[in-house]
Amino acid sequence: MTRSGVQEEPGPGLPDGGPQAPDGANGPPEGGRRPSAGRGRRALRWSATTLAVLILGTAGAGYLYYEHLNGNIEKGERSSGDSEAHKAEPNAAGQTPLNILLIGSDSRASDENVKLGGGRDTRGNPPLGDVQMLIHLAADRESAAVVSIPRDTRVDIPRCEDPETGDTYPATNDIINTSLGRGGPGCTLAAWQNLTGVYIDHWMTIDFAGVVSMADAIGGVEVCVNQNVWDRPLPGVPGGSGLKMRAGSEKVEGERALQWLRTRHAWGSDLLRARAQHMYMNSMIRTLRDQNVFTDTGRLTDLAEAATTSLTVSEEIGSVKKLYDLGMQLKTVPPDRITMTTLPTVEDPQNRNHLLPAGAGAEQVWAMLRDDVAFDAKGGASGKSGKDGSKAAAAASGDPAAPDGEIAVQVRNATRSATLGPVGGRAAAVAGTLVSKGFTRAAPDTSAALAEERTEVRYPGAASRGDAQRVAESLGIPVSSVKQSTGVSGVTVVVGADWREGTAYPEQPAPEAGDLPEDADALNGSETGTCMDVYEPYRW
Structure with missing residues (x-):
């Protein structure tokens, strides 16, 4: 990949740049997360990326005459991390789902990016991927789901190697x-797969x-607020997008659209900013x-130029033809079969300004994606479940398992839940089951x-992946619950609250269409x- 970027300077009083708000009246609404100083700069990239894909999908074969467009597209390696995931099994028609990760880069690598995003004094720092979402196109191409992860969600990040510099980063x-x-x-991408x-x-x-270029190209998107809004600096809360509009609907474009998608303080939390982004995306x-852009050659050309110069893509789709084919697949899904969501999260006990995935x-969200179950109630499952595909996926691992008797396994009791105490002796019982199966x-x-x-089998690195998959298979735990983790030193079975009794992991109910968590x-x-x-x- 040829682009690089820098990290925005941390918010005041927080070494890691996490969210912060003052005490008193300007604090967050009850149950919300605290607004962060200067954090409204990074919100537009994902919508513009999706827009670029959609534009390429509506342009038709005419785009293919512009050979120079291929030269506009910057490309990079698909995966640079220690990760393994397997494509879903085809449905009855031989179709498989399509998953695209959209990343908004907090890059200050150019004068234009510094002008739009600030942070001139941190121009040389690594970039942040502050807006991330996964677009899942169902195998039957009749529905699509979008899942956003808040930027401050703490996860295991695998060992990665920078394809440009060759620098290696340990798992963290x-x-x-x-x-x-x-x-x-x-x-x-590797972190998401894990x-x-x-x-x-x-x-x-x-x-x-690229965000501004794409916002200009579309020519306006309608957004709406229930009260007058002015996202401006307040005592103790510097920053803000500058968005100022009256209650009701308004069409925004260019930097005006950038203001809408950068706004965070005026909504009250990162989670609510994701909702505003989803509203914009749906309207877009x-x-x-x-x-009808097919009859306007000039506008068609402008849209193509904006799309190809705004994007950096993984190398296997790094041509106009491939992006066009991708866009045509996305174009087939009607709006009423597209569902935008945000990953359910809880406050991180280690840092109240961070989040954790909500158990x-x-x-449930990940299971629906893995099993290709529609997020709306109009569809159904068109793929195979992780339970059904566990043996095939394990067999396909690039890391073969050692003999059962040579695999060291630690079993942890994690059966305590929010409403029930732990089940005594569960670690010993499951360890005994493994011994009886030959894992001495x-x-x-x-x-x-x-x-x-949830019960999981965790392993520290690629060298023990196959061993972990073998342990999971022996207990009936789906391969989707085999996770790389920096918190273990060897293969570890974490017996969760979903497995409070018995020697075989209980079969989990298959998710149904539309069965999303309320949060x-x-x-x-x-x-x-x-x-x-x-x-x-932030009202006026």
Whole structure:
């Protein structure tokens, strides 16, 4: 990949640049996250990236005459991290889902990016991937799902190697936006695959300058607020996007659209900013579908130029023809079958300014993606479940397992839940089961019981991946629950609250269409007239 970028300077009083708000009236709304100083700069990239894909999908074969467009597209390695995930099994028609990771780069690598995003004094720092979302196109191409992860969500980031510099970064546990600076978009993709168990086919990134270019190209998108909004600096809360508009609907474009998508303080939290971004994206999709660009050659050319110069993409889709084919697949999905969501999260006990995936709720979202279950209630499952595909996936691992008797396994009791205490002796019972199956080096961890909603098999690095998959297979644990983790030193079975009894992991109910957690904040692509509520200090 040829682009590089820098990290925005941390917010005041927070070494890691996490969110911060003052005490008193300007604090966050009850139950919300604290607004961060200067954090409204990074919100537009993903929408513009999606716009670029959609434009390329509506342009038709005419774009293919512009051979110079191929030269506009910057490309990079698909995966640069220690990660393994397998494509879903084809459905009855031989189709497989398509997954695209969209990343908004917090790059200050150009004068234009510095002008739009600030942070001139941190221009040489690594970039942050502050907006990340996964687009999942169903195998039958009849529905699509979008999942955003808040930038301050703490996850395991695998060992990555920067394909440009050759620098190697060890595995770590950190907020997900730092992954972009540890090996580029390919490292972010690897982190997502390890977190979700979902194979990701492609990534696409966009920076500040590309955002404005694409916002200008579309010519206006309608957004709406319920109260007058002015996202401006307040005492103790510097920064702000500058967005100022009256209650009601307004069409925004160019830097005006940038203001909408950068706004965070006025909505009150990162999670609510994701909702505003989803509203913009839905409106943008409807706008593009309503426009007839085929008869306007000049505008068609402008849209193609903006799309190809705004994007950096993974190398396997690095041509106009391939992007066109990709866009045509996305174009087939009607708005009422597109569902935008945000990953359910909880406050990180190690740092209240960070988040963690919310146990069962997060796993439900990932299971629906892995099993290709529609996020809206109109569809169904068109792929195979992780349970069905566990043996095939394990067999396909690039790391063969050692003989069972040579695999050292530690078993932890994590059966405590929010409503139930731990089940005594579970680690010893599961370890005994493993010994009876030939894993003679299995032993219980005698430390205090933990609290994990889902059972997992964790391993520290690629060298033990095959061993972990073999252990999971022996216990009936799906391969999607085999996760690389910096928190273990060897293969570790974490017996969660979903396995409180018995010697075989209980079969989990298959997710059903539309069965999303309530806190996923689902928004259907056909919804119109939805407006953002403005956090009171930012009303005028």
